[in-house]
Amino acid sequence: MSETAANSSSLREKGPGKPRILAVDDDRILLMMLEQKLQDQGHEVLTATNGREACDVLSRERDNVDVVLLDREMPEMNGLEVVAWMKQDRSLRRLPVIMQTGANSPEQVQEGIDAGVFYYLTKPLQDGLLNSVLSAAIRESGQQKVLRQEMSKHRNSFTLVDKCECRFRTLDEAENLSCFIANFFPDPDRVLAGLAELLINSVEHGNLAISYEEKTEMIAQGSWRDEILKRQELAEYRDRRVDVLFTREDENLSILIQDQGKGFNWRSFLEIDPARATDNHGRGIAQANLLSFDSLEYNDVGNAVKASVTVEKELDW
Numbered sequence: 001m002s003e004t005a006a007n008s009s010s011l012r013e014k015g016p017g018k019p020r021i022l023a024v025d026d027d028r029i030l031l032m033m034l035e036q037k038l039q040d041q042g043h044e045v046l047t048a049t050n051g052r053e054a055c056d057v058l059s060r061e062r063d064n065v066d067v068v069l070l071d072r073e074m075p076e077m078n079g080l081e082v083v084a085w086m087k088q089d090r091s092l093r094r095l096p097v098i099m100q101t102g103a104n105s106p107e108q109v110q111e112g113i114d115a116g117v118f119y120y121l122t123k124p125l126q127d128g129l130l131n132s133v134l135s136a137a138i139r140e141s142g143q144q145k146v147l148r149q150e151m152s153k154h155r156n157s158f159t160l161v162d163k164c165e166c167r168f169r170t171l172d173e174a175e176n177l178s179c180f181i182a183n184f185f186p187d188p189d190r191v192l193a194g195l196a197e198l199l200i201n202s203v204e205h206g207n208l209a210i211s212y213e214e215k216t217e218m219i220a221q222g223s224w225r226d227e228i229l230k231r232q233e234l235a236e237y238r239d240r241r242v243d244v245l246f247t248r249e250d251e252n253l254s255i256l257i258q259d260q261g262k263g264f265n266w267r268s269f270l271e272i273d274p275a276r277a278t279d280n281h282g283r284g285i286a287q288a289n290l291l292s293f294d295s296l297e298y299n300d301v302g303n304a305v306k307a308s309v310t311v312e313k314e315l316d317w
Contacts, residue, residue, distance in 0.1 A: 018042055018043055024074070067095070095141065202305075263301030
């Protein structure tokens with residue numbers, strides 16, 4: 001449910017260059033049209049005509065692809081098989097995948113979500129929806145890369161820390177803190193994105209009381225970050241803080257995050273609702289729950305969350 005960057009600069013001020021999209025479709029005519037459409041939007045485009053070819057491209061270009069736009073039904077390897085292959089590769093498992101499908105039944109969308117596909121488009125592709133979903137996926141990919149770069153600067157003797165208490169207020173502080181705290185965990189890369197989502201959630205939806213609908217509109221208008229910066233300086237929100245407590249107890253590592261807001265209906269976001277698969281946000285908590293942590297527990301009102309990892313499971317990840 002949140003967008004992340006690192007340090008005091010926003011994501012759009014970092015990572016210059018065009019986003020690179022891998023478009024995969026066995027219909028060569030549709031693929032050519034899609035390639036041209038993406039290029040017209042300012043993206044660099046790689047193409048593949050089947051799942052196996054897509055895997056070959058990803059193997060060669062693993063560090064240079066930002067988003068995979070993937071057809072579901074293809075010869076040799078279908079879209080879900082490609083996703084399963086990506087999930088086995090440590091450097092590709094976090095790469096956002098947008099699944100294109102000719103059928104948008106809730107059952108098919110849920111099958112893709114279960115496989116790790118959180119973005120969906122139904123053929124024929126509508127330009128407005130393509131732009132919205134692609135922008136969300138690019139934003140996610142970019143924020144993950146920036147966070148990983150920042151996190152690598154902090155790795156030292158974090159395994160010696162059994163308890164750490166922090167307090168923060170701003171979006172930038174949340175982003176920086178996520179890079180720092182992720183290093184306490186045996187697999188920092190696994191928890192980083194989910195941790196950043198939870199910390200930023202506590203700012204935007206917690207202390208600043210930004211609703212799901214308001215955020216949808218902000219992202220569509222490109223004003224999300226600017227609106228957060230404005231709102232956190234308002235008198236009613238200026239003094240609100242988020243408390244963070246990391247603890248290591250035997251084989252359990254946990255992070256407790258508590259904001260000073262009124263809470264929200266967290267139950268609706270622990271899993272991705274197929275009806276939200278084409279929204280321009282709303283995946284962060286589910287991704288944290290399904291991918292980053294072994295357990296995610298909210299208090300009843302939703303202004304405190306405890307995310308935990310057990311060491312044995314983490315080492316086998």
